[in-house]
Amino acid sequence: MTYTLPTTEDKSNYVEEKFDEIAQKYDRFNDVITFGMHRYWKKFVVRQTGLRPDEECLDLCCGTGDISREILRQHPDCKITGLDFSAEMLKIAKSKNSVNSEIQYLQGDAMNIPFPDTYFHAVTIGYGLRNVSDLNTCLQEIFRVLKPGGVLVSLDVGKVRLPIIAELNNFYFFRVVPLIGNIMMPGQEMFHYLPNSTLKFPHQEFLKRMLLETGFKQAEIHDFIFGASTVHVAYKPTDN
Ligand SMILES: C[S@@+](CC[C@H](N)C(=O)[O-])C[C@H]1O[C@@H](n2cnc3c(N)ncnc32)[C@H](O)[C@@H]1O
Numbered sequence: 001m002t003y004t005l006p007t008t009e010d011k012s013n014y015v016e017e018k019f020d021e022i023a024q025k026y027d028r029f030n031d032v033i034t035f036g037m038h039r040y041w042k043k044f045v046v047r048q049t050g051l052r053p054d055e056e057c058l059d060l061c062c063g064t065g066d067i068s069r070e071i072l073r074q075h076p077d078c079k080i081t082g083l084d085f086s087a088e089m090l091k092i093a094k095s096k097n098s099v100n101s102e103i104q105y106l107q108g109d110a111m112n113i114p115f116p117d118t119y120f121h122a123v124t125i126g127y128g129l130r131n132v133s134d135l136n137t138c139l140q141e142i143f144r145v146l147k148p149g150g151v152l153v154s155l156d157v158g159k160v161r162l163p164i165i166a167e168l169n170n171f172y173f174f175r176v177v178p179l180i181g182n183i184m185m186p187g188q189e190m191f192h193y194l195p196n197s198t199l200k201f202p203h204q205e206f207l208k209r210m211l212l213e214t215g216f217k218q219a220e221i222h223d224f225i226f227g228a229s230t231v232h233v234a235y236k237p238t239d240n
Helices: 006-032 037-048 067-075 088-096 135-145 161-185 190-196 204-214
Strands: 055-058 080-085 103-107 118-125 145-157 219-225 228-234
Touching: 006 037, 006 088, 006 161, 037 088, 037 219, 037 228, 055 067, 055 219, 067 080, 067 118, 080 088, 080 118, 088 103, 118 135, 118 219, 135 145, 135 204, 161 190, 190 228, 204 219, 204 228
Parallel strands: 055 080, 055 118, 080 103, 118 145
Antiparallel strands: 145 228, 219 228
16 A cells, blocks of 8 residues: 655644544554553653652643553652543543543643643653654643653654664564554554654654754653664753
């Protein structure tokens, strides 16, 4: 199947609509294509937040709420907000909330975050930066809502640094992943969007530079499986 990515203008509507369509199968798909490893990476993300009791954390592009729930597990005394624009992904997140859960789920846009300046101690975002239609705007919004000294932790796919492994990774991501998707939801083009969306997403070193240009200091990269999966940890200066 030849696949064409949506234009920048169409991307937001496309992404929202497509995540609505695959919401029921999203968690299973993630478990299968990462062999369950995304759960370990999400635990790692939450450990990087260094949250303390009563602090406020925003899980941006929260989807079905994996990272939000991991924050609650590691930091039960924190105030957690999960934000996503897909109503269907949020429905699943809410259905997984326990009765006394502290997680508040909101429908909203990661490029226009409905919170005042300097509100959150930490922002997490899992596989979200790759999906927004304007990465710079999203990074500026995250910077705006973070308190001075606050931390952003982003998990996403990265670029594999070793050429031979990169070939294998591309084969898996562009050939095998869409096949798995097609078995789970026949004819669903979202499973072609996912690998293709990585083509326009910056290399982890370039994303680090973008974070520093946004105003973050001390941006760190943590690579997993040769860089196929990557976590950025970036701090807002304390005097900002
Ligand atoms: C790949 S899923 C990731 C879900 C979850 N964070 C995880 O790690 O499993 C990407 C999510 O980003 C959301 N998303 C993409 N662009 C968004 C935007 N501009 N505003 C809010 N949510 C957005 C999609 O609706 C989708 O739920």
